[in-house]
Amino acid sequence: MKDFEVTARCGKARLGRLTTPHGVVDTPVFMPVGTQASIKGVPHDMLNCPVILSNAYYLYLKPGLEILKNFGGLHRFMNWNNSILTDSGGFQIFSLSALFKIRENGVEFRSKFDGSKHFLTPEEAVSFQFEIGSDIIMSLDRCMKYPSPRADIASAVNTTCAWAEKGLSAAKRYETGQKLFAITQGGTFPDLRRECTEKLMEHPFDGFAVGGLGVGEPLLLRQERLAENLDMLPADKPRYVMGMGPAPEIWDTVEMGADMFDCVLPTRNGRNAQAFTFSGKINLRNAKFKNDKLPIDSSCGCPACLKYSRGYIHHLFNVREMLAQTLTSLHNISFMIDLTQLIRDSIKNGTFPEEKKKFMNNWKGEN
Numbered sequence: 257m258k259d260f261e262v263t264a265r266c267g268k269a270r271l272g273r274l275t276t277p278h279g280v281v282d283t284p285v286f287m288p289v290g291t292q293a294s295i296k297g298v299p300h301d302m303l304n305c306p307v308i309l310s311n312a313y314y315l316y317l318k319p320g321l322e323i324l325k326n327f328g329g330l331h332r333f334m335n336w337n338n339s340i341l342t343d344s345g346g347f348q349i350f351s352l353s354a355l356f357k358i359r360e361n362g363v364e365f366r367s368k369f370d371g372s373k374h375f376l377t378p379e380e381a382v383s384f385q386f387e388i389g390s391d392i393i394m395s396l397d398r399c400m401k402y403p404s405p406r407a408d409i410a411s412a413v414n415t416t417c418a419w420a421e422k423g424l425s426a427a428k429r430y431e432t433g434q435k436l437f438a439i440t441q442g443g444t445f446p447d448l449r450r451e452c453t454e455k456l457m458e459h460p461f462d463g464f465a466v467g468g469l470g471v472g473e474p475l476l477l478r479q480e481r482l483a484e485n486l487d488m489l490p491a492d493k494p495r496y497v498m499g500m501g502p503a504p505e506i507w508d509t510v511e512m513g514a515d516m517f518d519c520v521l522p523t524r525n526g527r528n529a530q531a532f533t534f535s536g537k538i539n540l541r542n543a544k545f546k547n548d549k550l551p552i553d554s555s556c557g558c559p560a561c562l563k564y565s566r567g568y569i570h571h572l573f574n575v576r577e578m579l580a581q582t583l584t585s586l587h588n589i590s591f592m593i594d595l596t597q598l599i600r601d602s603i604k605n606g607t608f609p610e611e612k613k614k615f616m617n618n619w620k621g622e623n
Contacts (some may be wrong), residue, residue: 270512283515285515286596295523317328392462462494494516525537534618
């Protein structure tokens with residue numbers, strides 16, 4: 257059996273199965289973000305999800321390779337038995353740019369924790385992820401802000417492709433069934449995205465991620481470039497759209513042929529009293545919920561919805577109890593898991609367009 261196979265299609269939307277050393281991941285799939293080996297405010301054993309995301313840059317700094325290997329790898333350290341995807345830290349090179357300096361053979365940076373100096377090669381970035389037992393490993397890439405001059409984006413494409421090849425060379429030392437994905441860059445320049453994608457596709461990566469979008473460009477422009485880039489990718493490899501989280505955009509991106517997504521929005525919004533429902537977002541701090549005996553979403557079977565009312569969680573936010581953030585974050589992640597299950601079912605049943613239209617008609621933004 258192939259490590260990834262597409263089992264059904266509805267238009268460009270794909271139903272798939274990705275096999276990793278820790279099990280099978282049905283796609284399309286949403287991956288909750290546990291940047292530092294923890295999903296913020298939520299015990300991960302309460303989540304019914306096949307894969308979560310962590311971040312190799314942060315894990316490299318704390319707790320570090322020695323401690324993780326002493327525990328037997330990241331899975332045992334976290335006590336998590338399902339799959340883990342680790343990002344290489346390319347986005348942190350972009351978002352924490354004051355701490356980083358790009359060199360031809362890697363990246364020089366200071367720790368955000370204690371200011372200590374480090375140098376990381378693309379080979380080391382990949383090897384670290386293999387050593388800690390990641391199931392899906394991301395090559396080191398260079399993400400640029402929007403807008404950036406074309407020459408700077410072109411330079412980032414060259415760096416990304418060179419680093420990906422070096423990471424692939426490092427990966428050849430490991431025969432463990434772990435997967436190595438490459439990341440496409442190119443900003444909003446179609447020809448640079450094509451150049452980057454075609455160069456990466458010359459090599460036997462296990463999957464491909466679309467990076468460098470969602471960094472400030474207008475939504476319509478992002479969707480145009482995303483659709484173009486997804487069309488370039490091979491049909492027999494998983495396609496991962498990095499940082500994709502808003503529910504309506506997930507429908508749009510699945511419709512373009514994407515398989516995997518991650519985003520911090522479920523927990524970030526949850527910490528700020530914003531809960532996701534199939535009718536849109538609600539703000540549980542709003543006074544109208546103080547006497548509301550209904551669960552956050554009556555169709556949801558998560559622990560927060562089975563046991564607690566909107567009125568109770570509204571009270572918890574008002575008195576600044578941490579439980580409010582935990583319950584709302586837990587619900588939001590459960591919503592995303594339920595949403596992708598609905599999407600998978602609609603692809604299998606050939607009803608994706610109808611289900612998408614129904615969802616979009618019911619989604620009202622925040623209310």
